[in-house]
Amino acid sequence: MARGINKVILVGNCGQDPETRYMPSGGAVTNISIATSESWKDKQTGQPQERTEWHRVVFFNRLAEIAGEYLRKGSQVYVEGSLRTRKWQDQSGQDRYTTEIVASEMQMLGGRTEAAMQGRSQPSQDSGPDYGGGYAQQSSAPAPSQNYNQQKPAPSTPQQPQTPSNFDSFDDDIPF
Amino acid sequence: MARGINKVILVGNCGQDPETRYMPSGGAVTNISIATSESWKDKQTGQPQERTEWHRVVFFNRLAEIAGEYLRKGSQVYVEGSLRTRKWQDQSGQDRYTTEIVASEMQMLGGRTEAAMQGRSQPSQDSGPDYGGGYAQQSSAPAPSQNYNQQKPAPSTPQQPQTPSNFDSFDDDIPF
Amino acid sequence: MARGINKVILVGNCGQDPETRYMPSGGAVTNISIATSESWKDKQTGQPQERTEWHRVVFFNRLAEIAGEYLRKGSQVYVEGSLRTRKWQDQSGQDRYTTEIVASEMQMLGGRTEAAMQGRSQPSQDSGPDYGGGYAQQSSAPAPSQNYNQQKPAPSTPQQPQTPSNFDSFDDDIPF
Amino acid sequence: MARGINKVILVGNCGQDPETRYMPSGGAVTNISIATSESWKDKQTGQPQERTEWHRVVFFNRLAEIAGEYLRKGSQVYVEGSLRTRKWQDQSGQDRYTTEIVASEMQMLGGRTEAAMQGRSQPSQDSGPDYGGGYAQQSSAPAPSQNYNQQKPAPSTPQQPQTPSNFDSFDDDIPF
DNA sequence: TTTT
DNA sequence: TTTT
Numbered sequence: 001m002a003r004g005i006n007k008v009i010l011v012g013n014c015g016q017d018p019e020t021r022y023m024p025s026g027g028a029v030t031n032i033s034i035a036t037s038e039s040w041k042d043k044q045t046g047q048p049q050e051r052t053e054w055h056r057v058v059f060f061n062r063l064a065e066i067a068g069e070y071l072r073k074g075s076q077v078y079v080e081g082s083l084r085t086r087k088w089q090d091q092s093g094q095d096r097y098t099t100e101i102v103a104s105e106m107q108m109l110g111g112r113t114e115a116a117m118q119g120r121s122q123p124s125q126d127s128g129p130d131y132g133g134g135y136a137q138q139s140s141a142p143a144p145s146q147n148y149n150q151q152k153p154a155p156s157t158p159q160q161p162q163t164p165s166n167f168d169s170f171d172d173d174i175p176f
Numbered sequence: 177m178a179r180g181i182n183k184v185i186l187v188g189n190c191g192q193d194p195e196t197r198y199m200p201s202g203g204a205v206t207n208i209s210i211a212t213s214e215s216w217k218d219k220q221t222g223q224p225q226e227r228t229e230w231h232r233v234v235f236f237n238r239l240a241e242i243a244g245e246y247l248r249k250g251s252q253v254y255v256e257g258s259l260r261t262r263k264w265q266d267q268s269g270q271d272r273y274t275t276e277i278v279a280s281e282m283q284m285l286g287g288r289t290e291a292a293m294q295g296r297s298q299p300s301q302d303s304g305p306d307y308g309g310g311y312a313q314q315s316s317a318p319a320p321s322q323n324y325n326q327q328k329p330a331p332s333t334p335q336q337p338q339t340p341s342n343f344d345s346f347d348d349d350i351p352f
Numbered sequence: 353m354a355r356g357i358n359k360v361i362l363v364g365n366c367g368q369d370p371e372t373r374y375m376p377s378g379g380a381v382t383n384i385s386i387a388t389s390e391s392w393k394d395k396q397t398g399q400p401q402e403r404t405e406w407h408r409v410v411f412f413n414r415l416a417e418i419a420g421e422y423l424r425k426g427s428q429v430y431v432e433g434s435l436r437t438r439k440w441q442d443q444s445g446q447d448r449y450t451t452e453i454v455a456s457e458m459q460m461l462g463g464r465t466e467a468a469m470q471g472r473s474q475p476s477q478d479s480g481p482d483y484g485g486g487y488a489q490q491s492s493a494p495a496p497s498q499n500y501n502q503q504k505p506a507p508s509t510p511q512q513p514q515t516p517s518n519f520d521s522f523d524d525d526i527p528f
Numbered sequence: 529m530a531r532g533i534n535k536v537i538l539v540g541n542c543g544q545d546p547e548t549r550y551m552p553s554g555g556a557v558t559n560i561s562i563a564t565s566e567s568w569k570d571k572q573t574g575q576p577q578e579r580t581e582w583h584r585v586v587f588f589n590r591l592a593e594i595a596g597e598y599l600r601k602g603s604q605v606y607v608e609g610s611l612r613t614r615k616w617q618d619q620s621g622q623d624r625y626t627t628e629i630v631a632s633e634m635q636m637l638g639g640r641t642e643a644a645m646q647g648r649s650q651p652s653q654d655s656g657p658d659y660g661g662g663y664a665q666q667s668s669a670p671a672p673s674q675n676y677n678q679q680k681p682a683p684s685t686p687q688q689p690q691t692p693s694n695f696d697s698f699d700d701d702i703p704f
Numbered sequence: 705t706t707t708t
Numbered sequence: 709t710t711t712t
Contacts, residue, residue: 004212
């Protein structure tokens, strides 16, 4: 159930190969960064301007497996999901916040040729033999907490996703 | 022009009255925080769970004036916009990031009664006599960067309303 | 699975009370018409113009029960779904087509006051005692085809509320 | 201005080359049909099922020119727009209705390789030398009525199309 | 870090 | 009529 609508729709390109990890439960978690960009001419100078926006996207479970297997650096992808801002502590113990899109639907874009030319080297894993397309949808259950990879329990809010213990290592994963 | 789609759709309630400032150019900038929430039952314990997500939304120019005048704490609102992550430096000079929704469209929800009961005290400003509705759409020009006038951007959460501890108290903050 | 994205998002008001029927399987099917409108000034004459668009929305199963119970003429509602064009034959045997939005998510808008003032007389049915909110989401199973039980699908408009001739009269139909 | 939200988002493939015509005003109007499809397994029989949905999309003015020039049969495309149901009379004078998506934004998907392999034979027209991408956005003015039905462009006049004269000829254009 |  |  929900009160309110929290919906994000992205079409963009993966900045790098997806990273897949596993939660203690065994469920997969895949992270990607998607770029969208916008260009315009400066009104004063007439100079062409461009701004690229990077979006952190996280997939869970089955969707994480599919994303991990089929997406690659440069892949064009449609993602639908919701915004989630996670709180974590940096080395100095200060609260910091990261906003991500928790994906509920994903679809690869660009047909066969495109996919064929992407040359998938070393797929992260197998999602099973029966999946043959570039589409996947998350079950509508609430996204699981993202406490894979963690050494100690999260200190703060109970029902929220656990703050990954060692956010330094997580932090190192953030390319910006 | 753009490459990619970067779209956010929110329906939620304002956590507080909007804050309107002005850029050197004279253009208005209005910030609000919108809450969306989700509730479910824990699969193990069966306990009801709730998570409220707070979204920082920024309006520019005409849309900022309308938002500043018509929205109030508790207002239910539809917002469409795009994600933008801004980089700023905290006191210690460290890079930090804040993700906001730059609104391109806004519409007040909940009809006349609702609006009437919201008792708009001290409207921030006038948007002119001919505006009579709860709808507004931004011109499609790229949003200006938002470093007008201010010393340090605040991080996402500190200046936001606190996440309510339970739903009853949250309800009390909202006039319906 | 899907190839492609087929998504509709509507926020509007119900033109009349919902109609709920039952499929042979026992599953509920609810139909509503939602109005959205747009107004502008004619560029030549400067005259105010308005266009109201009516959307046929169909809900299935659990969502149909909730829509049937909670929505009423005038209710403001958020609907998300997908487009489906159904083919049928008119009396003369000619093929005709009707486009509907098959809802996958629904949320009532306008808070308690709003809902309270809508005075729900004769709810179509009961959806059970434990539902207390204005939100519902369809399971992701493909919607069943809607030719249960009935002889001839009606064309799109005849059974819809008439488009109001002007905005004042339209207002009178809606309880706010 | 608007009351309500009327939004459609499609990602799909063009069923055939776009058709571009010109309104008396000189503004272009382009029609395409976009397919989206969904597949699933029948719950009883376990048989794989597929349903393809066809969406009529109409572009106006600049967007129509771009769509006409860059899209081709098979092109994968993102379209955002709004639903509009038009009323028209068939040969026997009966009222009939057609629902279309009036596009406000369009973006070609699938990158260079993809586009290159689509081998654009006979582009419908020129949209000018400075357009080099697969993206376009409509001005936010209300969609004009659709009375193309003229063979000759009247190149000079302002971009707002006139009100339609009749729809009989339009009838002939509908491929279903 | 992607893409055009 | 597309696409997988």
